[in-house]
Amino acid sequence: MLRSKTTDEWRSIVNNKIWDLPEGEKRILSILKLSFDELKPSSLKQCFAYCSMFFKDFDIEKDDLIQLWMAQGWLHPCPNKSLDMEERGNEYFTILLAKSFFQDARKDYGGNVTKCKMHDLVHDLAESVSKSRNLHSLFLSGEVLDLESNLLNFKSLRVLNLYNADIMELPISIGKLKHLRYLNVLKTRIKTFPKSIGQLYNLQTLKIAYQLEEFPREIANLINLRHIYFGRYVKVPSGILGRFTNLRSLPFLKVGKETGPRIEELSGLNQLQNTLSIYGLENVRDGEEAQKANLVEKKHICKLILEWKLDRPSHNVENEDDVLKGLRPHDSLEFLAIHEFMGVEFPSWLLLAKNLKQIELLGCNKCEGVPVLGHLPSLSCVKIKRMENLTCMGSEFYGDNHVNCGNGSSKEARPLFPVLKTLHIEEAQNLIEWMEAPTEGGTRVVFPCLKKLTLIHCDQLTSAPSHFPSLKRLVIQDMDSGGMPIASYPMWGDLLICRKGCWKTTRILHIYTYLHVRS
Incomplete structure (x- = not known):
C-alpha cells in the first residue's frame, strides 16, 4: 500500500x-x-x-x-x-x-x-x-472439435473452462488431468459424467451443467472440493455431500425423503460461506433431526433460505415448529428467508439475531403472529407476504420486552426498529389491526429510519401506527376503500395509492405527484 x-x-x-x-x-x-x-x-x-x-x-x-x-x-x-x-x-x-x-x-x-x-x-x-505460457488454463466455448485430442495436449492443465461449449459429453481422458483444480461445464449439453471424473483428486472448483441427470458416485472421491455448483433438479445420491468437509460454496441442499441427501450431511460442512439454501424441509422428521444440520456452527453463512414444499399434505405439518427451532443458525447471519412454513409460531432464536439485516417471510399461513423483531439492532428490511392467519400486529412485533432501557437515570427506552428502512406487507388479507408501539407512559422512538412502507392486499386493515418520521415513500395497493388507515395521515415524499381495479401504479405515482405539486 x-x-x-x-x-x-x-x-x-x-x-x-x-x-x-x-x-x-x-x-x-x-x-x-x-x-x-x-x-x-x-x-x-x-x-x-x-x-x-x-x-x-x-x-x-x-x-x-x-x-x-x-x-x-x-x-x-x-x-x-x-x-x-x-x-x-x-x-x-x-x-x-x-x-x-x-x-x-x-x-x-x-x-x-x-x-x-x-x-x-x-x-x-x-x-x-x-505470460500465457505459464497460465495452465484452457477456455473453450462454442463449437469444440475433438476435445479428446485437445486434453491430451494439456496434461498440466489447472483450469478447464468449457462454459457454453457445444459438447454433450466429457472424454474419458478427463481423468488424466491430474493437476486440474477448476472445471466448468455450465451451459453445455452434458447429461452424464465419465467415471474417470473421480480421478481428479486435486479439483477445487466444479461447476456442473444444470441438466445433468445424476451425480456420478465417483465424485465422492474429490475430497479437496471447495466450491461446487449444480442445478436444483440434479439427483444427488445420499452420503456424497457430507464427505466434502472443505466446501466453501454449496448452492443448496435439497433434502430427500426415501432417496437423496439427508439434512445431517450438512453437519460437518462448517467452512460453508455466503449463501446456503435448504429445500425439501417437509422431509425432515423432527427437531432432533434438524439439529443434526449443525447450522449454529456455520459462522461464515451470511444468507440462509429455508423452504418447505408448497403443495404438501396438511397432516404432515405438526412437526414444523420443532424443525424450524432445530435449524437455528449462527448469530452472525445477515439475511434470513423462511418460505412456506406451516408451523404456528416462529422460533425464539430470532431474539438473538443481532446481526440480521433482512428477513423475508413468505407463505407462513398458519402463523397467527409475526416474529419479535423491533429490538434487532441491524435489521434494515422486512418483507412479509401471504400470512393468512395474521390478524393483529402488536407488542410481539415491536418486541418491547426485549429492548433494554438506557442508563438507570433515564426513563427513555431505546428505539424500536432502530435502523429499519423498508417494510413490505403483502397478502395479509385478514390483518385487521396494526397497533401503535407500547410506551408505558414514557417516550418511545419507533421506526426512526423507515423510508419506504408498502401495503398490498391487506383488505381488512383498519388501523395502523400514525408516526413514521422519516417516511419518503408510501405504497398502498389493491385494498378496499375501508382499508386506507395510513392514507389520511400527513406525509412527506411520494404517496402512491392504487385501489382495487384502479390505474397502474406508475400512472398513480404521476397523478399523485402532480396533485401534490399543484396543492
Missing part, C-alpha cells in the same frame, strides 16, 4: 519520466504500468495479468475470478496472516479495485461487490504483462 512506501520510493515515483509525457492514451498506459509495477507481492501481479484471459467489456464475477486465481496456486496465505485462500483472493481483488484496475462494480443486498469490468486500457495493460 502507498502508506508503506519509503521516502526514496516516493521520490522515485515523483521523478519518473512518465509525468513528462503529453496527455493521451500513451501517458495513461504508462501511469497504469507504473501502478502495476508497484503491486506487491508478485502473486498479485500474476492475478492481475490473468485477467487478460477475459474479453474486453466482459462481466467478471468476483468469486469465479478468485477461484481461477486459486487454481493457479497464487493465493497461498502469508506466513504472518491466518487468511485462507478465498480470503486472500478477496484481499487481492479489493486492492485491484481500489487502484482502479477494475471498474463498474456491482453489489449485492449487503453491499458486497459481486461483478466488475476492466477498462479497455487496463485490459490492454493486462495483455501486455501476461
Whole structure:
C-alpha cells in the first residue's frame, strides 16, 4: 500500500519520466504500468495479468475470478496472516479495485461487490504483462472439435473452462488431468459424467451443467472440493455431500425423503460461506433431526433460505415448529428467508439475531403472529407476504420486552426498529389491526429510519401506527376503500395509492405527484 512506501520510493515515483509525457492514451498506459509495477507481492501481479484471459467489456464475477486465481496456486496465505485462500483472493481483488484496475462494480443486498469490468486500457495493460505460457488454463466455448485430442495436449492443465461449449459429453481422458483444480461445464449439453471424473483428486472448483441427470458416485472421491455448483433438479445420491468437509460454496441442499441427501450431511460442512439454501424441509422428521444440520456452527453463512414444499399434505405439518427451532443458525447471519412454513409460531432464536439485516417471510399461513423483531439492532428490511392467519400486529412485533432501557437515570427506552428502512406487507388479507408501539407512559422512538412502507392486499386493515418520521415513500395497493388507515395521515415524499381495479401504479405515482405539486 502507498502508506508503506519509503521516502526514496516516493521520490522515485515523483521523478519518473512518465509525468513528462503529453496527455493521451500513451501517458495513461504508462501511469497504469507504473501502478502495476508497484503491486506487491508478485502473486498479485500474476492475478492481475490473468485477467487478460477475459474479453474486453466482459462481466467478471468476483468469486469465479478468485477461484481461477486459486487454481493457479497464487493465493497461498502469508506466513504472518491466518487468511485462507478465498480470503486472500478477496484481499487481492479489493486492492485491484481500489487502484482502479477494475471498474463498474456491482453489489449485492449487503453491499458486497459481486461483478466488475476492466477498462479497455487496463485490459490492454493486462495483455501486455501476461505470460500465457505459464497460465495452465484452457477456455473453450462454442463449437469444440475433438476435445479428446485437445486434453491430451494439456496434461498440466489447472483450469478447464468449457462454459457454453457445444459438447454433450466429457472424454474419458478427463481423468488424466491430474493437476486440474477448476472445471466448468455450465451451459453445455452434458447429461452424464465419465467415471474417470473421480480421478481428479486435486479439483477445487466444479461447476456442473444444470441438466445433468445424476451425480456420478465417483465424485465422492474429490475430497479437496471447495466450491461446487449444480442445478436444483440434479439427483444427488445420499452420503456424497457430507464427505466434502472443505466446501466453501454449496448452492443448496435439497433434502430427500426415501432417496437423496439427508439434512445431517450438512453437519460437518462448517467452512460453508455466503449463501446456503435448504429445500425439501417437509422431509425432515423432527427437531432432533434438524439439529443434526449443525447450522449454529456455520459462522461464515451470511444468507440462509429455508423452504418447505408448497403443495404438501396438511397432516404432515405438526412437526414444523420443532424443525424450524432445530435449524437455528449462527448469530452472525445477515439475511434470513423462511418460505412456506406451516408451523404456528416462529422460533425464539430470532431474539438473538443481532446481526440480521433482512428477513423475508413468505407463505407462513398458519402463523397467527409475526416474529419479535423491533429490538434487532441491524435489521434494515422486512418483507412479509401471504400470512393468512395474521390478524393483529402488536407488542410481539415491536418486541418491547426485549429492548433494554438506557442508563438507570433515564426513563427513555431505546428505539424500536432502530435502523429499519423498508417494510413490505403483502397478502395479509385478514390483518385487521396494526397497533401503535407500547410506551408505558414514557417516550418511545419507533421506526426512526423507515423510508419506504408498502401495503398490498391487506383488505381488512383498519388501523395502523400514525408516526413514521422519516417516511419518503408510501405504497398502498389493491385494498378496499375501508382499508386506507395510513392514507389520511400527513406525509412527506411520494404517496402512491392504487385501489382495487384502479390505474397502474406508475400512472398513480404521476397523478399523485402532480396533485401534490399543484396543492
